[in-house]
Amino acid sequence: xxxxxxxxxxxxGLALACGTSVRAQDKELTIFWAEWDPxxxxxxxxxxxxxxxxxxxTVQTTPWPDFQTxxxxxxxxxxxxxxxxxxxxxxxxxxxxxxxxxxLTDFFNQHKLGDVMAPATIKYYAEYPGGSGxxxxxxxxxxxxxxxxxxxxxxxxxxxxxxxxxxxYDLAVPTTYAQLRDIAEFFHRPDQKRYGIAIYTDNSxxxxxxxxxxxxxxxxxxxxDYATYKVDGITNSKEAxxxxxxxxxxxxxxxxxxxxxxxVEDNQxxxxxxxxxxxxxxxxxxxLVNKATNPYADATGFFANPAGPxxxxxxxxxxxxxxxxxxxxxxDEAMKxxxxxxxxxxxxxxxxxxxxxxxxAVLKSEAFQxxxxxxxxxxxxxxxxxxxxxxxxxxxxxxxxNQNIYPFVVGGKGTAQEALDKTAADWKxxxxxxxxxx
Amino acid sequence: MASVALTHLDPxxxxxxxxxxxxxxxxMFIIPTxxxxxxxxxxxxxxxxxxxxxxxxxxxxxxxxxxGLQNYRELLTDDHIWSNFVITAKYxxxxxxxxxxxxxxxxxxxxxxxxxxGLITTLLLxxxxxxxxxxxxxxxxxxxxxWGPINYVFGLGDFAWLSNSDSALYAxxxxxxxxxxxxxxxxxxxxxxxxxxxxxxxxxxxxxSWWYTFTRITLPLVSPILLIALIFRTMEAxxxxxxxxxxxxxxxxxxxxxxxxxxxxQQWDTGKSCAxxxxxxxxxxxxxxxYVKYLNKVKER
Numbered sequence: 234x235x236x237x238x239x240x241x242x243x244x245x246g247l248a249l250a251c252g253t254s255v256r257a258q259d260k261e262l263t264i265f266w267a268e269w270d271p272x273x274x275x276x277x278x279x280x281x282x283x284x285x286x287x288x289x290x291t292v293q294t295t296p297w298p299d300f301q302t303x304x305x306x307x308x309x310x311x312x313x314x315x316x317x318x319x320x321x322x323x324x325x326x327x328x329x330x331x332x333x334x335x336x337l338t339d340f341f342n343q344h345k346l347g348d349v350m351a352p353a354t355i356k357y358y359a360e361y362p363g364g365s366g367x368x369x370x371x372x373x374x375x376x377x378x379x380x381x382x383x384x385x386x387x388x389x390x391x392x393x394x395x396x397x398x399x400x401x402y403d404l405a406v407p408t409t410y411a412q413l414r415d416i417a418e419f420f421h422r423p424d425q426k427r428y429g430i431a432i433y434t435d436n437s438x439x440x441x442x443x444x445x446x447x448x449x450x451x452x453x454x455x456x457x458d459y460a461t462y463k464v465d466g467i468t469n470s471k472e473a474x475x476x477x478x479x480x481x482x483x484x485x486x487x488x489x490x491x492x493x494x495x496x497v498e499d500n501q502x503x504x505x506x507x508x509x510x511x512x513x514x515x516x517x518x519x520x521l522v523n524k525a526t527n528p529y530a531d532a533t534g535f536f537a538n539p540a541g542p543x544x545x546x547x548x549x550x551x552x553x554x555x556x557x558x559x560x561x562x563x564x565d566e567a568m569k570x571x572x573x574x575x576x577x578x579x580x581x582x583x584x585x586x587x588x589x590x591x592x593x594a595v596l597k598s599e600a601f602q603x604x605x606x607x608x609x610x611x612x613x614x615x616x617x618x619x620x621x622x623x624x625x626x627x628x629x630x631x632x633x634x635n636q637n638i639y640p641f642v643v644g645g646k647g648t649a650q651e652a653l654d655k656t657a658a659d660w661k662x663x664x665x666x667x668x669x670x671x
Numbered sequence: 672m673a674s675v676a677l678t679h680l681d682p683x684x685x686x687x688x689x690x691x692x693x694x695x696x697x698x699m700f701i702i703p704t705x706x707x708x709x710x711x712x713x714x715x716x717x718x719x720x721x722x723x724x725x726x727x728x729x730x731x732x733x734x735x736x737x738x739g740l741q742n743y744r745e746l747l748t749d750d751h752i753w754s755n756f757v758i759t760a761k762y763x764x765x766x767x768x769x770x771x772x773x774x775x776x777x778x779x780x781x782x783x784x785x786x787x788x789g790l791i792t793t794l795l796l797x798x799x800x801x802x803x804x805x806x807x808x809x810x811x812x813x814x815x816x817x818w819g820p821i822n823y824v825f826g827l828g829d830f831a832w833l834s835n836s837d838s839a840l841y842a843x844x845x846x847x848x849x850x851x852x853x854x855x856x857x858x859x860x861x862x863x864x865x866x867x868x869x870x871x872x873x874x875x876x877x878x879x880s881w882w883y884t885f886t887r888i889t890l891p892l893v894s895p896i897l898l899i900a901l902i903f904r905t906m907e908a909x910x911x912x913x914x915x916x917x918x919x920x921x922x923x924x925x926x927x928x929x930x931x932x933x934x935x936x937q938q939w940d941t942g943k944s945c946a947x948x949x950x951x952x953x954x955x956x957x958x959x960x961x962y963v964k965y966l967n968k969v970k971e972r
Contacts, residue, residue: 302936309729309939331732423829426817434834436920489816492834493920507817625731629938636751640922644836 358554370554372591420509429486431502450547452476774855807917862896
């Protein structure tokens, strides 16, 4: 008995010893990201790094709904499974204040990244707290809400004539939310199995919040003062309520059963010939111009989020920056990788592969803007983005927003003002609980 | 004493030649299980009870404080939580009642001999062999108002089962009934086939009606095993997470397990989540106990 126990223990010990020594010898880096096309592009990009340096880089992925849970489970356990993580912009608060991310301020200043990357991407993907000059991530994938639409429906002379007769102006790509609504109503024909518009309604993570905040921002509203945590009179302002009302109005013209929709459903609305216009993050547009995945690829166009009644124009920010996990055993190796990643050639290659670079030089180049039908709209959008709360308690704040606005938008319960009043009250209670008002 | 109760080893066996006693062998089998149970079940159970009295949050590095019953007080006065409990109760009643009726009905139909009985019984058991997440995703497609076959068959047009705040919970319950009725059927079938045939023969000689036979012979003799099915299904339905989570995000279908998941792993409110988990545990224990008491009574008859 004792012999067996000793040999088992020795075996385990040997296995552990081998495991660690192998790891120390071949340099390996693991990047954690969500499961989507850009992650595949990133894997392709980093293969070049492996060819250059011999350091093997693996991009590990998990489906979107699990992404946050899985990453934070690893962080909270102080695990070293991931050396770098391409985290959502909202994670910055928790990542920086709880010590999960390595402080990249020196790296940032040394490489003057403030001048290299687009300003909005630095503000929302890298800096926390806002305006502090402390940086925790390198902008990696720029992203924002945009729209795809059916060019053939919009350009049909008969439709154009009918639209002009009904609304008194020409049918064209909408520049205001009012036009967006009219066009959605015009094309909403349930008897022909054609519907006006596809929007986000999934409330399990941030999908619906991204759609709603795009409308609220463009209507001149805000979610609160991110610096002072003031929410009363801002979150529930008249402008914000008008924006939310518009989102609810748009929901009327969605295909049936549009109650749990995110990027997959919104792209299906176009590829299935269901809707005239569809909201989505730019990162999900590549399949729409590919004939293999979208039978209407030639007839699909793109536009940036329209303006509100006062001409204000914003779009919700998606996208992620890459951070070094402070529990990683290969931090130095990770920093070397980041130095390679921010090089102009790498950023150019990244854009060519289909990644949304945040490098100003690449974004501004003619080659980039004409590379795809949506790159121009992306460029326009990246200079008018706003983001959600990035405080450490953002998950709680997000859940409270979902709980209050979902019954209004999808269930038709109460009014926009009531939903936002309740949200403001819940947020105030949460921020009080975390001692944000000093 | 213990070794007396065990069958003795064959002296020629390998274990015996190594000098292992019966006791050693017994311990080798039992101790790993015990250790596993204590490390992964009992220890976390007690540890989380401790957490439920603190404001500990697994994602924050600040030290936690002992807050007494505050978590419990906050949870039990939270309207959202109560509405989650009401939703869960509705779900448990509808889905368990449905499973009992459909499952027992199927068992009655199957409790006779006919060609290909074995094959048909096996096919009927398929739903409960599938993964709940897969079932949820497939039923989401079946319910789809645009291309789902359910609306087509019943001529419901574009009725959105899962996006309608009134019907979402029942749509999930129907799926659960589909998935778990076979389980009730299987147990009932075992119970039905154990009813002695001579009782039915005696009833037939006395010209007892079908209803009389059913209520006086079949039901009383099957009821203990039906109650066991009821206990299992109630406990499971109370904890339902996977099907509901994959099928809908309607707040009107947010079962207590989903709320608990969000609180624990999206908001990382660990202390409060432990408290909520204990409230759920106590409720399930109480309900199960009622059943078990009743089951013992039924058995005594």
